[in-house]
Amino acid sequence: MSTGGAAEIVFDHVTKRYPGRDESAISDFSLEIPAGAFCVLVGPSGGGKTTALKMVNCLIPFDAGDIRIDGRSVRDQSVVELRRGIGYVIQQAGLFPHMTVGDNIATVPRLLGWPKARQRERAAELIELVGLEQSDERRYPAQLSGGQRQRVGLARALAADPPVLLMDEPFGALDPITRARLQQELRRLHREVAKTVIFVTHDIDEAITMGDRIAILRPGGVLAQYDTPDTILAAPADSFVSAFIGEDRALRRLALRRVGDVELAPDGGDDAPVVSAATTVRNALSLMVGSQGDRVRVVGDDGETKGVLTFSQIEELLRW
């Protein structure tokens, strides 16, 4: 498997049923994830999202259909080769407790037989990339916080520069603050390293924050909807999806937009609340409602007024 860059992943009518169960875990599941996309699989438990993820690196075999990475079936290559070309991050991080951070990160490069010096170099690079300290390289997992461990898990998954990254509820065990920070950094990292990411979560908020595309699975492993976050919020495919994303979906949509990205009306709100261009439209709306007005004044980084955002403009945004 080639390294570097990203790869397209295709689920082609995949079906999986666990022995002794009546209902399928995955039913006729088809999904095309373009190279470089950040795709979130989300759904209630029993939706088969983790099963779908683990079928990509053959930790779970499927019964029918096919999964192709860059056009090549995952069944056409040795399992070991396949897995060494796919980064894999799990909820508890699964770090090797007896190895230092540096050795943990260098696991796949070592398996691939890279020279020692290059392994070290790569580990140092990744420590930097995921926001750890170089001095952490010699520490053991037991000496790290949950967030640091997950950073190491991510660095380890990226070590051999795989085109595909599978993440199974990677932030599920973290406190909300650490979680939000890591979400943000993973987004930044994804822009920098351009991998195809499949990210599993049961948390719709996380899915909306993280995904370029979201695949919502319903129990039985049926794909309910596959779209961009904005489209899913604006036009849920059915009652299952709208129930899953919640009644505040209009607000969630507004949270995806920043006031600086909206076409603003000319100035005219001298006594309206002031917001920065980076504020989400949702928060701007909250301020507006809180001040019992119908507009906020948007100010750029330089302190100059860029314009006003009015209530009717927000309505317009949601009309689409």
Place this chain on the structure above:
Amino acid sequence: MVAAGPVIPNFGKGSTCVTGNHVFCWGWVQQHWHDTLEPKLVEHVELSLVAVAIGFVLAFALAIFAHRVRGVSQPLGVVAALVYTIPSIAIFQILIPFFGISDTTIAIPLTGYSLVILYPNILTGLQSAPPDVLEAARGMGLEPRDVFRRIELPLAVPAIIAGLRIAVVSTISIATIAAFIGGRGLGGPIFDALQLPTPFKTEIYSAGFLVVAFALVCDLTLVAVRRVLVPWTRA
């Protein structure tokens, strides 16, 4: 089975301390270090360490077998626990008709005891790798033999050393009873001293002290080995 010669102190020519059988006669220890205590200590070290070494190899092989093959670990564990309950004196007695008064007769039960202590510890150790660690290892493309060599085995070291500490100390202690056969090991002088009309205290205490000291040295060595091999738990 009374050993002849220098092991039994000569009361006629002995010091007043020895003839009076005082609590401890340092002079006797110095006088009989080379002809009694030292050779018996060497025997004791050999008997117990060889037994633990052979027991370790066998236990390791069995534990790997039980780790690989589902369903054999429990029956093996039950057998091991049962074997451990057989009194050592009884085993020595049973084996004498087959192997006579020989080191083999001593080595078999000593090896057996360390085997049954080590087996469950090694197996527990091999099975101690957390499921998420094993899943991450598999998911990253480690082959089963890599998983064993790089993950399961190193993670088993703490449990293996814990088992070795128990096995070594208890084997050293049981080896004292092996003197029942041919007066081998540090149990020899103790038995000899006990067979006198008045048990000779100095000989019992000095031999007993050496048993304890030897066990302690072995235990501390294992603790040191653990510190070197298991740096990751010293957080």
